[in-house]
Amino acid sequence: xxxxxxxxxxxxxxxxxxxxxxxxxxxxxxxxxxxxxxxxxxxxxxxxxxxxxxxxxxxxxxxxxxxxxxxxxxxxxxxxxxxxxxxxxxxxxxxxxxxxxxxxxxxxxxxxxxxxxxxxxxxxxxxxxxxxxxxxxxxxxxxxxxxxxxxxxxxxxxxxxxxxxxxxxxxxxxxxxxxxxxxxxxxxxxxxxxxxxxxxxxxxxxxxxxxxxxxxxxxxxxxxxxxxxxxxxxxxxxxxxxxxxxxxxxxxxxxxxxxxxxxxxxxxxxxxxxxxxxxxxxxxxxxxxxxxxxxxxxxxxxxxxxxxxxxxxxxxxxxxxxxxxxxxxxxxxxxxxxxxxxxxxxxxxxxxxxxxxxxxxxxxxxxxxxxxxxxxxxxxxxxxxxxxxxxxxxxxxxxxxxxx
Numbered sequence: 158x159x160x161x162x163x164x165x166x167x168x169x170x171x172x173x174x175x176x177x178x179x180x181x182x183x184x185x186x187x188x189x190x191x192x193x194x195x196x197x198x199x200x201x202x203x204x205x206x207x208x209x210x211x212x213x214x215x216x217x218x219x220x221x222x223x224x225x226x227x228x229x230x231x232x233x234x235x236x237x238x239x240x241x242x243x244x245x246x247x248x249x250x251x252x253x254x255x256x257x258x259x260x261x262x263x264x265x266x267x268x269x270x271x272x273x274x275x276x277x278x279x280x281x282x283x284x285x286x287x288x289x290x291x292x293x294x295x296x297x298x299x300x301x302x303x304x305x306x307x308x309x310x311x312x313x314x315x316x317x318x319x320x321x322x323x324x325x326x327x328x329x330x331x332x333x334x335x336x337x338x339x340x341x342x343x344x345x346x347x348x349x350x351x352x353x354x355x356x357x358x359x360x361x362x363x364x365x366x367x368x369x370x371x372x373x374x375x376x377x378x379x380x381x382x383x384x385x386x387x388x389x390x391x392x393x394x395x396x397x398x399x400x401x402x403x404x405x406x407x408x409x410x411x412x413x414x415x416x417x418x419x420x421x422x423x424x425x426x427x428x429x430x431x432x433x434x435x436x437x438x439x440x441x442x443x444x445x446x447x448x449x450x451x452x453x454x455x456x457x458x459x460x461x462x463x464x465x466x467x468x469x470x471x472x473x474x475x476x477x478x479x480x481x482x483x484x485x486x487x488x489x490x491x492x493x494x495x496x497x498x499x500x501x502x503x504x505x506x507x508x509x510x511x512x513x514x515x516x517x518x519x520x521x522x523x524x525x526x527x528x529x530x531x532x533x534x535x536x537x538x539x540x541x542x543x544x545x546x547x548x549x550x551x552x553x554x555x556x557x558x559x560x561x
Contacts, residue, residue: 326365
């Protein structure tokens with residue numbers, strides 16, 4: 158497994174150098190799990206018996222990233238590697254962070270504190286797997302099982318409950334009965350966890366190939382009750398869990414969820430704000446949601462395609478099979494090709510042109526006029542040519558004055 162993987166080979170000199178200094182060092186966690194599952198590995202985690210100060214003596218270039226928790230970043234050939242000291246943790250007063258971290262020399266003690274057996278794996282430089290808790294057997298069974306006592310693991314870090322259902326989705330596994338019972342019993346601990354952290358796990362859950370199973374467990378353990386704006390939507394979430402197929406993007410995940418919750422346009426931004434989404438993401442999701450509602454009734458018009466943007470319209474087409482509708486990319490391409498303008502900057506007149514033409518001062522009228530011209534171009538009411546647009550604007554403003 159070492160020689161066949163580029164990421165392991167790049168990091169192997171770090172392991173060897175630590176061992177040459179008289180300490181133990183191993184690849185640990187998700188990279189070992191994914192290697193055993195023949196999945197792509199994007200980065201590796203290294204754990205060592207060397208304490209942080211000792212790691213810093215071994216390597217000429219390091220910097221502190223989480224040294225209080227035992228992590229030192231090692232720089233080698235313009236690549237960075239996180240090297241973390243074996244550690245145990247004390248009590249957890251806030252169900253998220255340990256009150257105290259104690260560095261140890263024992264790999265087994267370090268792996269004992271990890272969340273699930275499939276993540277409590279280590280591998281030496283020869284590719285030999287160290288497995289104290291039956292993680293390899295659980296990988297073969299396709300099982301997500303807590304290390305040791307599930308309740309203890311979730312009291313240490315309540316986010317692990319969300320991670321558990323997320324792994325069901327990502328790995329397409331099922332959950333161990335005792336682990337699931339412990340989540341159901343302690344699901345209220347999730348209220349101690351920051352929404353931002355819950356959102357990350359929730360999105361990974363929605364995008365995984367085992368989403369249906371994961372959402373079912375998410376609902377049955379009542380984790381949904383402590384997620385923003387979901388507590389009253391058990392039936393809708395159950396319907397959402399029944400969707401066939403893998404959701405392709407985060408934009409699609411939010412849009413489809415909102416559609417199944419039957420949110421109105423005005424409810425979208427408040428909902429996403431509770432989930433701590435960025436303003437940009439809120440706007441994109443709202444645009445996609447509006448376009449989806451239109452598309453479910455009829456093909457997108459030139460105006461609606463322009464308003465949503467081609468990229469979002471393309472994502473909306475990809476969502477149609479979830480509603481037993483056929484997508485039509487060819488038609489979308491035709492509409493895109495027929496657009497007289499792709500954005501406001503392509504209009505043959507600008508705000509300055511209108512100010513000069515009508516010898517007027519800036520104001521609300523200017524934005525309204527530009528919006529009206531933009532719409533008229535898209536509806537073929539006027540050709541995108543400067544003189545014609547100015548004539549059209551003159552008629553538009555006169556009519557508006559007459560009606561006021």
